[in-house]
Amino acid sequence: LGRKQTNMAHCYRAWSWEALVVKSLVFARAGSPVELPCSYSTYISHGFTLEWRYAAPGTPAIQVLYYNGKLYWVHSWESRMVLVQNPPVSGLASVKILSVQPSDGGLYICDVTNPNDWTGSGQGLINLTVLVAPSVPVCQLTGSTYTGDDVTLTCHSSEGFPTPVYSWSRETGSAPLPPSSVVEDRHTGSLILTNLSATFAGTYICKASNDLGVAACSIAVKVVGGVLMGVFLLVLVVCFLVLSVTITLSTSEFHTSALLCEGTESPRGLINRCSTSCLLFLTGCVLFKKNKCSVLFCAKCMNHNTQLRLMINGK
Numbered sequence: 001l002g003r004k005q006t007n008m009a010h011c012y013r014a015w016s017w018e019a020l021v022v023k024s025l026v027f028a029r030a031g032s033p034v035e036l037p038c039s040y041s042t043y044i045s046h047g048f049t050l051e052w053r054y055a056a057p058g059t060p061a062i063q064v065l066y067y068n069g070k071l072y073w074v075h076s077w078e079s080r081m082v083l084v085q086n087p088p089v090s091g092l093a094s095v096k097i098l099s100v101q102p103s104d105g106g107l108y109i110c111d112v113t114n115p116n117d118w119t120g121s122g123q124g125l126i127n128l129t130v131l132v133a134p135s136v137p138v139c140q141l142t143g144s145t146y147t148g149d150d151v152t153l154t155c156h157s158s159e160g161f162p163t164p165v166y167s168w169s170r171e172t173g174s175a176p177l178p179p180s181s182v183v184e185d186r187h188t189g190s191l192i193l194t195n196l197s198a199t200f201a202g203t204y205i206c207k208a209s210n211d212l213g214v215a216a217c218s219i220a221v222k223v224v225g226g227v228l229m230g231v232f233l234l235v236l237v238v239c240f241l242v243l244s245v246t247i248t249l250s251t252s253e254f255h256t257s258a259l260l261c262e263g264t265e266s267p268r269g270l271i272n273r274c275s276t277s278c279l280l281f282l283t284g285c286v287l288f289k290k291n292k293c294s295v296l297f298c299a300k301c302m303n304h305n306t307q308l309r310l311m312i313n314g315k
Helices: 002-014 228-260 265-290 295-312
Strands: 025-029 034-036 048-056 064-067 070-073 082-083 095-097 108-113 120-131 138-142 152-158 165-170 184-185 190-193 202-210 213-221
Touching: 025 034, 034 048, 064 082, 070 095, 138 213, 152 165, 152 213, 165 184
Parallel strands: 025 120
Antiparallel strands: 034 095, 048 064, 048 108, 064 070, 082 095, 108 120, 138 152, 152 190, 165 202, 184 190, 202 213
């Protein structure tokens, strides 16, 4: 044991880069095969060992081991990696990943050990970068789209290396926007629109791109103007009034009808009040499908109207 420790220490003191020639940077497109190059210049003798290790945290320390003429694989790599030269006994220790995945990126170590030739032992480092085209981005809108408000459009791809850059545009034929009201960040994918007006309405398209490809998404912006808001609020008020009258008339039924159509006010005022009440009551009954609540009340109301009209006309 003591001798083995001494030999290993000597190995790491005496290895030479001249004995091991390794390309340090490797780039590969996701899904394609990639070769991790490693070569050596020493003779093969008893105890010759080749190790490939993946330096990512949480992975097994040894991925490929060739020792004394036998090849050993870690199970997770056996179907995805092959030796370029098998057995690796003629100065070539390179391996090939058959279909590289984004998770394969990282630092790999090629370690050649020859106990009978310490100057021919050593390590090489290979940094693998996996290139990935941008995934289809997701477009989102944050904020309210009323006239005068500000909104932020965001665009992000969950995958892509090199990191995608983002660009926003509007559908063909759209009117140009005021430059002072648009703030675009090509790195984060955000587009800020300030002081909204009808000109801002339309479809916005975001493109995520890198050296491997382009992907896009789109989102529609609908600006709600002041006039439309006024109409919307008026409709809400009318609905509220109809609902209030309907509930009141439904609870008191015919007693309420008598109060609505009898009083001390002028005949013309009474006619107008009865007609308005009947209209609202009928509308509420239709909306809430209370079919039996409308006929008797409105018949009585209209009967009062007829009698009052005869009185006003002197008949």
